[in-house]
Amino acid sequence: MALRMILGLVMTGLAFTVAGRRLAMLVRLGRVAQPVEPGRTRGGAARLRAELTEVLGQRKLLTWTVPGLAHVLAFWGFLVLGLTVIEGYGALFQRDFHLPLIGNQPWLGFLEDLFVVATLASVLIFAAIRIRHSPAREGRGSRFFGSHLDAAWLVLFMIFNVVWSLVLYRGAQINTGNFPYRSGAFVSEAVARLIRPLGATGNDVVETAGLLTALGILLLFLVLVVHSKHLHIFTAAGNVAFGRRPRALGALLPVYSAGKPVDFEDPGEHDRIGRASIEDFTWKGLLDFATCTECGRCQSQCPAWNTGKPLSPKSLVMDLRDHALAAAPYLLAGAKSRVDALAAAAAQTPLVGTDGVIHPDVLWSCTTCGACVEQCPVDIEHVDHIVDMRRYQVLMESSFPPEAGVLLRNLEHAGDPWGRGAGARTEWTAGLDFPVRTLDGDRLPDDVEYLFWVGCAGAFDDRAQRTSRAVAQLLHTAGVRFAVLGSGETCTGDPARRIGHEVLFQQLAAQNVETLDSAGVRRIVATCAHCFNTLANEYPQLGGNYEVLHHTQLLARLVADGRLTPVTPVDATVTYHDPCYLGRHNRIFTPPREILGNLPGVRLAEPERTREKSFCCGAGGARMWLDETLGTRINEKRTDELLETGPDMVAAACPYCVDMLADGVALRRQQGRAGTHVTVTDVAEILLRAVHDPAAPPTGADRPAPITADDPGRT
Amino acid sequence: MKIAVLIKYVPEATAAWRFAEDHTLDRDSVDGRLSELDEYAVEQAVRLVEAGSATEISYLTMGPARAVDAVRKALAMGGDRAVHVLDDALHGSDAVGTASVLAAALRRMEFDLVIFGMASTDAEMSVLPVMVADLLRLPAVANAVTLRVDGSALTAERETDDAIEEVVAPLPALVSVTDRSGEARYPSFKGIVAAKKKPVTTWSLSDLEIAPERVGTAGAATEVLAVRPSPPREAGTVIVDEGDAAVRLAEFLAANKLL
Numbered sequence: 001m002a003l004r005m006i007l008g009l010v011m012t013g014l015a016f017t018v019a020g021r022r023l024a025m026l027v028r029l030g031r032v033a034q035p036v037e038p039g040r041t042r043g044g045a046a047r048l049r050a051e052l053t054e055v056l057g058q059r060k061l062l063t064w065t066v067p068g069l070a071h072v073l074a075f076w077g078f079l080v081l082g083l084t085v086i087e088g089y090g091a092l093f094q095r096d097f098h099l100p101l102i103g104n105q106p107w108l109g110f111l112e113d114l115f116v117v118a119t120l121a122s123v124l125i126f127a128a129i130r131i132r133h134s135p136a137r138e139g140r141g142s143r144f145f146g147s148h149l150d151a152a153w154l155v156l157f158m159i160f161n162v163v164w165s166l167v168l169y170r171g172a173q174i175n176t177g178n179f180p181y182r183s184g185a186f187v188s189e190a191v192a193r194l195i196r197p198l199g200a201t202g203n204d205v206v207e208t209a210g211l212l213t214a215l216g217i218l219l220l221f222l223v224l225v226v227h228s229k230h231l232h233i234f235t236a237a238g239n240v241a242f243g244r245r246p247r248a249l250g251a252l253l254p255v256y257s258a259g260k261p262v263d264f265e266d267p268g269e270h271d272r273i274g275r276a277s278i279e280d281f282t283w284k285g286l287l288d289f290a291t292c293t294e295c296g297r298c299q300s301q302c303p304a305w306n307t308g309k310p311l312s313p314k315s316l317v318m319d320l321r322d323h324a325l326a327a328a329p330y331l332l333a334g335a336k337s338r339v340d341a342l343a344a345a346a347a348q349t350p351l352v353g354t355d356g357v358i359h360p361d362v363l364w365s366c367t368t369c370g371a372c373v374e375q376c377p378v379d380i381e382h383v384d385h386i387v388d389m390r391r392y393q394v395l396m397e398s399s400f401p402p403e404a405g406v407l408l409r410n411l412e413h414a415g416d417p418w419g420r421g422a423g424a425r426t427e428w429t430a431g432l433d434f435p436v437r438t439l440d441g442d443r444l445p446d447d448v449e450y451l452f453w454v455g456c457a458g459a460f461d462d463r464a465q466r467t468s469r470a471v472a473q474l475l476h477t478a479g480v481r482f483a484v485l486g487s488g489e490t491c492t493g494d495p496a497r498r499i500g501h502e503v504l505f506q507q508l509a510a511q512n513v514e515t516l517d518s519a520g521v522r523r524i525v526a527t528c529a530h531c532f533n534t535l536a537n538e539y540p541q542l543g544g545n546y547e548v549l550h551h552t553q554l555l556a557r558l559v560a561d562g563r564l565t566p567v568t569p570v571d572a573t574v575t576y577h578d579p580c581y582l583g584r585h586n587r588i589f590t591p592p593r594e595i596l597g598n599l600p601g602v603r604l605a606e607p608e609r610t611r612e613k614s615f616c617c618g619a620g621g622a623r624m625w626l627d628e629t630l631g632t633r634i635n636e637k638r639t640d641e642l643l644e645t646g647p648d649m650v651a652a653a654c655p656y657c658v659d660m661l662a663d664g665v666a667l668r669r670q671q672g673r674a675g676t677h678v679t680v681t682d683v684a685e686i687l688l689r690a691v692h693d694p695a696a697p698p699t700g701a702d703r704p705a706p707i708t709a710d711d712p713g714r715t
Numbered sequence: 716m717k718i719a720v721l722i723k724y725v726p727e728a729t730a731a732w733r734f735a736e737d738h739t740l741d742r743d744s745v746d747g748r749l750s751e752l753d754e755y756a757v758e759q760a761v762r763l764v765e766a767g768s769a770t771e772i773s774y775l776t777m778g779p780a781r782a783v784d785a786v787r788k789a790l791a792m793g794g795d796r797a798v799h800v801l802d803d804a805l806h807g808s809d810a811v812g813t814a815s816v817l818a819a820a821l822r823r824m825e826f827d828l829v830i831f832g833m834a835s836t837d838a839e840m841s842v843l844p845v846m847v848a849d850l851l852r853l854p855a856v857a858n859a860v861t862l863r864v865d866g867s868a869l870t871a872e873r874e875t876d877d878a879i880e881e882v883v884a885p886l887p888a889l890v891s892v893t894d895r896s897g898e899a900r901y902p903s904f905k906g907i908v909a910a911k912k913k914p915v916t917t918w919s920l921s922d923l924e925i926a927p928e929r930v931g932t933a934g935a936a937t938e939v940l941a942v943r944p945s946p947p948r949e950a951g952t953v954i955v956d957e958g959d960a961a962v963r964l965a966e967f968l969a970a971n972k973l974l
């Protein structure tokens with residue numbers, strides 16, 4: 001007994017010292033980082049809900065059925081088996097120790113053994129998954145590509161060892177009469193029967209040896225956990241608790257330095273703008289990096305990674321974590337000169353650069369589609385980190401792909417990415433058979449119900465102009481009183497913000513908020529998913545609060561209310577592509593499907609990746625204006641996914657998606673890989689076709705013109 | 716070696732320009748910017764400093780009060796200080812008047828090399844570089860694409876239709892650079908903040924000892940009699956392929972004597 005106690009306590013002391021030192025170092029590292037922006041702790045109810053559903057309920061893990069279930073078994077297994085650890089420590093001091101109150105209940109014994117089996121099952125499933133989807137077999141397609149594979153196997157092996165040593169100890173306890181449960185613990189009982197022949201002394205020895213082995217392995221596991229990706233066992237709950245709610249999508253956060261918003265008009269001497277080095281991240285950022293489980297769910301959905309580009313959100317997070325740990329001795333040292341040369345070198349490696357921690361090709365490949373954030377079971381905020389790193393590169397270093405210079409200059413001087421200027425903003429209305437009311441003077445007339453936010457694409461891009469006209473036509477037909485800002489509109493600032501030019505975003509946004517407020521605008525309808533997102537989610541940051549609808553929402557409502565009646569059969573198989581900024585970022589999945597689903601003759605075909613899992617068209621994150629030279633093209637990959645549904649029409653609800661997919665379909669048609677009849681169009685245009693009565697004489701310029709994908713005029 | 720760069724504040728090209736009663740551009744009705752072509756001049760100067768060939772850059776501009784925006788933009792790209800010639804009497808100056816003011820200002824500044832953009836993007840006269848050089852009796856190299864300074868001489872390359880000329884001029888000299896001289900940098904926020912602290916000196920006509928009646932509308936040798944908007948562009952011909960597109964395209968080209 002004494003031996004048991006002494007050995008047990010010594011092992012524990014050792015393991016706690018090693019693990020404790022590591023944890024203390026990690027905490028100190030977190031202290032070096034910047035404070036978080038305000039709001040991370042507000043909204044307790046939403047945070048509690050997230051803990052319940054995402055941590056206890058494992059919601060995001062369960063979106064992948066098999067690995068999700070396996071993780072549920074392991075997670076709950078660990079929680080329940082925590083009780084056996086308490087029992088084990090009790091047994092160090094008192095051989096027949098049991099938990100107070102419920103410690104002798106057969107159901108508890110049963111439950112513990114049930115989760116012994118569950119944990120073992122999860123280990124087996126995880127092993128099978130790792131073998132089946134190993135990078136050796138699947139290459140880049142494997143979600144484990146780039147993860148620390150050896151460490152993962154070691155962890156599985158350790159869990160396996162914990163399980164067998166635990167039941168061995170419990171079985172021996174039954175034979176020596178020290179087991180707290182008279183019945184219920186079916187696995188332990190089976191093991192007991194197996195080792196009964198060892199006799200009383202034998203079982204005595206096995207009991208002590210089993211207990212010490214089980215605790216020893218567990219303690220070793222503890223040390224391993226704090227040194228590996230399995231740290232998420234301790235950090236995940238905290239990471240979810242301090243995550244952005246409801247999710248780190250939609251709006252981007254303003255630039256914060258030391259937890260306070262940066263005033264770009266009069267920046268403080270010591271303001272840190274964006275992330276120049278690892279300690280510029282907030283402690284929540286570092287917690288994100290520490291929490292990554294290397295599961296690769298993010299990587300499996302990332303459009304950049306899936307088209308052979310160097311960016312993997314998983315590798316990005318892992319690289320930042322590895323760098324933080326490598327630089328830690330330097331960052332934490334009092335006397336920097338006495339630090340190990342390797343750590344000092346690591347700390348001085350630039351965060352972004354061809355020789356840096358993150359390669360510029362990685363940084364600029366991101367479309368900010370948010371698939372990674374959506375997938376991540378521990379709520380890591382990849383997009384925010386990527387944009388924060390871009391912010392430093394753009395604002396402080398003026399370092400970005402050269403094409404972006406054209407975009408930024410056009411936005412700055414003409415107020416739109418094309419550089420066309422405000423004067424051309426109403427050209428799209430040419431050919432409509434009714435006048436579009438345009439802001440004239442300061443205020444909109446009181447009878448205007450909606451401001452139609454046309455957007456730069458809607459005003460200048462050929463295909464998007466047709467969508468603008470279709471929406472105007474539909475609103476007009478439905479008797480909605482709407483107006484446009486005309487030359488008073490400028491870019492919402494979305495591409496500037498997402499490329500990292502926060503100053504330009506703030507200028508453009510402030511100008512629009514001023515125009516909208518002085519025009520007395522309350523309700524806005526926008527056709528562009530990016531404009532919609534910025535107006536609805538980001539303008540409130542500048543004090544611009546409007547009720548913003550996407551055109552598919554308004555049109556679906558008008559159809560439901562009977563103000564638009566689809567009469568003409570469309571007779572086509574239509575597949576709908578969820579734009580990232582409409583779907584994933586803003587959870588608008590139903591209205592476009594409602595519109596299409598209610599059209600006579602339309603057969604709606606869902607692509608494999610759809611709704612939350614929709615795959616980016618390649619245009620987001622200002623990528624629309626950057627060259628795509630690495631890997632294959634994202635729009636072609638998405639086009640192929642959509643063509644697999646065998647559509648006659650590909651529908652989207654964002655001008656950039658329509659453009660990207662139309663290019664993709666045009667190419668596939670040229671290559672003979674898509675039928676020549678396949679077209680790409682906005683949902684509104686299909687609705688317009690159906691609403692138009694073929695018996696009535698054509699009125700609008702675009703009606704009933706055929707919709708073709710290879711529209712001239714696209715460069 | 717010290718460089719003076721001449722810069723101009725011009726109206727945004729994409730904005731609608733309006734003209735005032737006196738047929739001059741109504742500067743208040745339109746946003747302005749640093750002339751795009753002058754950005755190339757700024758860029759060349761900054762590159763010479765970065766290469767260690769020059770030590771200081773001063774900017775010189777003449778224009779309305781808002782022209783200081785263009786000055787700040789240039790200072791955000793690089794350089795040390797600026798001079799802004801500001802005087803109500805300058806309103807309506809023609810090229811000769813402007814050249815005499817700029818020359819007078821340059822005489823009061825220290826420089827070894829003067830760099831101009833090839834033209835302004837508003838008036839597009841491209842005569843000022845040589846006019847100023849003439850007034851200052853400086854050797855002038857117009858429309859250069861590369862600049863090199865070693866010791867006491869400027870070596871510049873000029874692209875002409877059929878050759879690349881290398882021209883060497885003794886310093887002090889004056890040069891204008893084209894838009895093919897190298898992409899102008901995009902100023903960083905760090906640069907913009909730094910620019911706010913750089914000195915901008917304002918000089919009036921009396922500082923330059925120029926009589927008001929010699930410049931502005933009063934001193935202009937030219938007079939604008941009328942201003943008319945350019946006629947709107949006519950819509951082009953769209954050929955829709957009905958099996959004979961190639962033939963009709965050829966006919967169109969032939970009819971316009973392009974074939």
Ligand code: SF4
Pocket residue numbers: 298301302303304305311312313365366367368369370371372373382383
């Ligand atoms: S936002 Fe999209 S493109 Fe960017 S890393 Fe995440 S999944 Fe990849």
Ligand code: SF4
Pocket residue numbers: 291292293294295296297298299313314317372375376377378379380
């Ligand atoms: S970032 Fe999230 S989704 Fe990606 S590997 Fe890490 S834990 Fe998994």
